[in-house]
Amino acid sequence: MQTKILLDEEQIPKKWYNVQADLPSPLDPPLHPATQKPVGPEDLSAIFPMELIRQEVTTDRYVDIPEDVRDILRLWRPSPLYRAHRLEKFLKTPAKIYYKWEGVSPAGSHKPNTAVPQAYYNMKAGIERIATETGAGQWGSALAFATMLYELECTIYMVRSSYTQKPYRKSMMHVWGAECIPSPSTKTNSGRAVLEKDPETPGSLGIAISEAVEDAATHSNTNYALGSVLNHVCLHQTVIGLECREQLAMVDDYPDVVIGCVGGGSNFAGISFPFAGDKLTGKHKDVDLIGVEPASCPSLTKGLFTYDFGDVAGLTPLLKMFTLGHDFVPPSIHAGGLRYHGDSPIVSRLVNDGVMRAVAYHQSEVFDAAQTFARTEGIIVAPETSHAVKAAIDEALKCKSSGEAKTILFNCSGHGNFDMSAYDAFYAGTLVDYEYPDELIRESIARIPKIS
Numbered sequence: 001m002q003t004k005i006l007l008d009e010e011q012i013p014k015k016w017y018n019v020q021a022d023l024p025s026p027l028d029p030p031l032h033p034a035t036q037k038p039v040g041p042e043d044l045s046a047i048f049p050m051e052l053i054r055q056e057v058t059t060d061r062y063v064d065i066p067e068d069v070r071d072i073l074r075l076w077r078p079s080p081l082y083r084a085h086r087l088e089k090f091l092k093t094p095a096k097i098y099y100k101w102e103g104v105s106p107a108g109s110h111k112p113n114t115a116v117p118q119a120y121y122n123m124k125a126g127i128e129r130i131a132t133e134t135g136a137g138q139w140g141s142a143l144a145f146a147t148m149l150y151e152l153e154c155t156i157y158m159v160r161s162s163y164t165q166k167p168y169r170k171s172m173m174h175v176w177g178a179e180c181i182p183s184p185s186t187k188t189n190s191g192r193a194v195l196e197k198d199p200e201t202p203g204s205l206g207i208a209i210s211e212a213v214e215d216a217a218t219h220s221n222t223n224y225a226l227g228s229v230l231n232h233v234c235l236h237q238t239v240i241g242l243e244c245r246e247q248l249a250m251v252d253d254y255p256d257v258v259i260g261c262v263g264g265g266s267n268f269a270g271i272s273f274p275f276a277g278d279k280l281t282g283k284h285k286d287v288d289l290i291g292v293e294p295a296s297c298p299s300l301t302k303g304l305f306t307y308d309f310g311d312v313a314g315l316t317p318l319l320k321m322f323t324l325g326h327d328f329v330p331p332s333i334h335a336g337g338l339r340y341h342g343d344s345p346i347v348s349r350l351v352n353d354g355v356m357r358a359v360a361y362h363q364s365e366v367f368d369a370a371q372t373f374a375r376t377e378g379i380i381v382a383p384e385t386s387h388a389v390k391a392a393i394d395e396a397l398k399c400k401s402s403g404e405a406k407t408i409l410f411n412c413s414g415h416g417n418f419d420m421s422a423y424d425a426f427y428a429g430t431l432v433d434y435e436y437p438d439e440l441i442r443e444s445i446a447r448i449p450k451i452s
């Protein structure tokens, strides 16, 4: 009864898979926030290195992973694929459940998969400092780790509600040598503007992004890095799905269902895009690709597929994506990494085209699933990850009713070792299930800019 399916270090993918090559028609281009004309490479070069700009738009099916980057990925990759025998037994399901364990990275999540190449390309371009935002602190700690390895400075704007809720993520960033500032801050025009309107604001990813972009755009030695949403981030995460496909082949299997939680969409993209590619090119059977989001921030299930800003201040290019409106401030749920008003343009497009689908859950039911997982498989997952666990359990229970022995694969995106206060709240019965009122969603959607 094999539990861990492992690859050798040499089997770390040598190329990332780019699903843009297999889309039936090209993505709608990002638009300049002021002119609403498609942005060119020169518009982005103030905050991104040229190689990442190239990766953002390329339609090449594969992009080489630099050896220098693969050498660092060796610290935790290939990550193990587990067969969840004990969870299956507990659920009494005929389904086979597999999970890809990304919590083995130094920062404890999938995020270093992109932090490392992003830091690498910035170092190569002669950049000295990277500014970024972080929600729950996962991305900030991943980028702090990666910039340290390439001797870059790192400034992190951390959403204030997480900065107070999750002090140990901030401590990790300090250990790795980064500066961490609660957002909104008084350091930037965007931060000061928000604080003037609402001094008590819990902050949001949209606000923190405005601050980091402004910091990068106003300092010539500084670039900006984003931990999710963008095409190059999703590209870097495809090592997850590429490894899974090899690992499942080792046990003669292929998934019927692939699941990932969705904040900006990158870990779901990472595990699902290679399978979406198989589906788009007709190479493999019809795999069900499910993105899971919180009911309190339901961008894929209740948002609009349209052009919107990536941030609150309207500094970023307009992206065609599912959005709740760029000034939507989601409630401070514990899955801080899932509190984003928009989604990856590629994931959005694939959901809109029916290649993928999305479901939403409340936080008490996902913590319940996380408890089941911890008490069967042992791993205490991040609150974000618990959304994927819940969907995997639900799919396995559907198999129990129907008698189908499906193969379910989900991305176990990170550990929850720094999120124990959230588990404490679950046990204390103080978790609140916010269903964001449709009325307020309609209001923020009404403030999305009109594109002529």
Ligand SMILES: *Cc1c(COP(=O)(O)O)cnc(C)c1O
Residues within 6 Å of the ligand: 109, 110, 111, 138, 139, 227, 228, 229, 261, 262, 263, 264, 265, 266, 267, 268, 337, 338, 382, 384, 385, 413, 414, 415
């Ligand atoms: C950041 C994070 C997420 C959500 O981000 P995506 O870009 O949607 O993947 C999910 N799980 C963990 C553990 C995270 O740190």
